[in-house]
Amino acid sequence: MIFLVTYNFDWSVVTDRWRLFVEGAWVDLWVASIGFALACALGLLNALLRTSGLPVFAVPSFLYVQVMRGVPLYVLVLWVYFGVANITGITFTSFQAIIIALALTGSGYTTEIFRAGLGAIDRGQTEAARSIGLSRVRTYGHVILPQAFRIVVPPLGNTFVGLLKGATIMAVIAVPDMVFLANELNVTLFTPFEVFAAVALLLVVMVLFFSAVVYLLERRLRIA
Amino acid sequence: MHVFLTYSYDWSVIPRSLVFFERGLGVTVRITVISVVFSLVLGLVVALVRMMPGPIGLIGFLYVQVFRALSLYVYILFVYFGIAAAFQIDFDPITAGVISLTLLNSAYMAEIYRSAIQAIDPGQREAARSLGLGSISTFSNVTFPQAWRIALPSLVNQFTDIIKDSAIVAVIGTPDLMYQTIERVSFYQRPFEFYTTVAGIYLVMVIIVAQLAARLEKRLGRHLA
Numbered sequence: 390m391i392f393l394v395t396y397n398f399d400w401s402v403v404t405d406r407w408r409l410f411v412e413g414a415w416v417d418l419w420v421a422s423i424g425f426a427l428a429c430a431l432g433l434l435n436a437l438l439r440t441s442g443l444p445v446f447a448v449p450s451f452l453y454v455q456v457m458r459g460v461p462l463y464v465l466v467l468w469v470y471f472g473v474a475n476i477t478g479i480t481f482t483s484f485q486a487i488i489i490a491l492a493l494t495g496s497g498y499t500t501e502i503f504r505a506g507l508g509a510i511d512r513g514q515t516e517a518a519r520s521i522g523l524s525r526v527r528t529y530g531h532v533i534l535p536q537a538f539r540i541v542v543p544p545l546g547n548t549f550v551g552l553l554k555g556a557t558i559m560a561v562i563a564v565p566d567m568v569f570l571a572n573e574l575n576v577t578l579f580t581p582f583e584v585f586a587a588v589a590l591l592l593v594v595m596v597l598f599f600s601a602v603v604y605l606l607e608r609r610l611r612i613a
Numbered sequence: 614m615h616v617f618l619t620y621s622y623d624w625s626v627i628p629r630s631l632v633f634f635e636r637g638l639g640v641t642v643r644i645t646v647i648s649v650v651f652s653l654v655l656g657l658v659v660a661l662v663r664m665m666p667g668p669i670g671l672i673g674f675l676y677v678q679v680f681r682a683l684s685l686y687v688y689i690l691f692v693y694f695g696i697a698a699a700f701q702i703d704f705d706p707i708t709a710g711v712i713s714l715t716l717l718n719s720a721y722m723a724e725i726y727r728s729a730i731q732a733i734d735p736g737q738r739e740a741a742r743s744l745g746l747g748s749i750s751t752f753s754n755v756t757f758p759q760a761w762r763i764a765l766p767s768l769v770n771q772f773t774d775i776i777k778d779s780a781i782v783a784v785i786g787t788p789d790l791m792y793q794t795i796e797r798v799s800f801y802q803r804p805f806e807f808y809t810t811v812a813g814i815y816l817v818m819v820i821i822v823a824q825l826a827a828r829l830e831k832r833l834g835r836h837l838a
Contacts, residue, residue: 396699459773459819460812461780463791468812471804476620554684561686561784568687581694589687596682 402580403587406570413567414591420484420564421556424491425549431492432499439504450500457497462555466490470562487559491552498548506541507533539610546603550596557592567591626801627810630793637793638814644707644789645779648714649772655715656722663727673723680720685778689713693785710782710789718775722768729764730756762833769826773819780815790814 403410435453438446460468470486473479481489510533518528560568571584663673693709696702704712733756741751783792794811798804 396701398699455820456812456816459777459816459823461777461791461815463780463783464808464812464815467795467798467804468808471798472808473805475803476622476805478620554682557684558686558781568690571690575694579698581690582696582699585687585691585695589683589691592684592687593679593682597678600682 396582398583399580400583402574402578403583406574409570410567410587410591413565413570413588414595416564416566417553417556417559417568417592418595420487420559420566421491421549421553424488424556425495425552427488427492428495428499428548428552429545431496433503435496435500436503436507439500440507454497454500457493460494462490462494463558463561465494466558466562469493483559483562483564486562487556487564491556494555495548495552498551499545502541502544502548503537505544506537509540510536542610543603543607546599546606550599550603553596553599554592557588620805622806623801623803624806626797626803626806630797630801630807633793633797634790634810634814637788637790640707640788641776641779641790644710644714644782644787645772645776648711648718648775648779651711651715652718652722652771652775653768655719657726659719659723660726660730663723664730677720677723680717681724683717685713685717685781686784688717689781689785706782706785706787709785710779710787714775714779714782717778718771721771721774725764725767725771726760729760729767732763733759765833766826766830769822769829772826773822776818776822777815 435450439450439454441447466487469490470481470483474481474486514532514536515528518532519525523531557566557568559566560572563569567588571588574584575581659673659676661673663670663677665673689709692713693704693706697704697709737755737759738751741755742748746754779789780791782789783795786792790811794807798807801807
């Protein structure tokens with residue numbers, strides 16, 4: 390393909406619509422947040438199953454982690470949105486589909502984080518709590534989890550950042566996020582450089598902001 | 614909404630599409646391997662730049678921060694549509710895919726190299742220097758061979774991410790495994806069968822490479838234990 394005319398940069402395409410871009414970025418952010426919250430819940434549950442010591446639970450939980458970490462998010466999104474919808478007849482909205490896909494992928498990572506966090510707590514803590522008369526549930530709630538929390542927060546933060554980046558793929562199933570907006574503007578106005586640069590900038594700003602938050606949390610929570 | 618509409622599976626579409634899977638897999642493997650090789654080299658360069666003092670080091674730092682913050686999807690759209698149009702470079706989809714995968718992963722690899730190089734006892738470098746080795750030969754004969762052993766398992770792990778990320782190149786029409794699958798889905802209207810199969814193929818590739826990384830880690834760590 391030969392371009393006969395030189396490309397005229399027209400940044401007003403972006404600056405006139407900055408509100409739309411910010412709204413699009415907001416969609417990425419909240420979808421990633423819900424996906425992350427679900428991923429944490431699934432991951433904690435799965436880690437407890439994994440560490441339960443019962444092979445009936447531990448083996449499926451191990452396989453689950455391998456599968457969720459080994460399948461590309463793009464495949465998972467299409468699998469949920471088209472594949473699962475096709476066989477069950479449940480029609481997910483595109484929002485639901487991306488959130489489910491993010492929760493599934495994310496839970497593969499969060500399971501391992503929780504497992505490592507729970508495993509890092511000295512056995513003596515459990516034994517001491519039990520011997521002073523705390524029930525099993527209370528031991529977990531008051532002794533183990535609060536300590537594990539300090540350990541899991543920084544890597545969980547990194548998982549969130551990963552999911553936020555992954556969330557941008559939602560445009561392929563037409564969730565109206567910032568990339569979807571950029572694609573639309575590109576085909577109608579043909580200003581690919583400006584719109585995709587704007588999206589890239591927004592993503593970098595968001596990711597660096599959350600990375601900085603994770604870094605600060607990590608420093609605060611570090612055990613002296 | 615018809616919940617649990619009785620669905621009749623038809624897995625026979627998979628063997629009928631083998632030739633497309635093969636074709637796509639070839640492209641996926643090629644893109645992945647080329648990107649891995651390029652980002653191994655570029656990553657080392659970035660790591661060395663990043664460790665330089667002053668403004669040059671800052672450039673390396675910014676490179677790592679920016680490229681790690683972007684998602685491949687956004688980046689590939691920017692390269693394939695944005696840069697191509699603005700600077701009138703006519704990328705073919707495979708080239709655009711390789712460039713994006715390489716730039717993105719070189720940032721991750723740079724950090725792996727950097728932490729490996731920094732893990733080497735400074736005494737090693739000081740000893741080499743005081744024996745009269747130049748700074749280049751100290752790096753290539755003393756520091757790097759030791760850092761390489763530390764970095765290799767993580768670098769191979771990064772390989773698994775490149776395999777997974779490579780699926781995204783399908784969005785710009787690169788005829789990779791994912792693209793071929795999407796094409797077959799629209800031909801046969803069998804999304805569940807196809808996406809499940811392709812998920813399995815990616816999974817197998819990732820597990821093979823991850824196993825390789827685990828084995829390397831064991832082998833290279835033998836002497837350190």
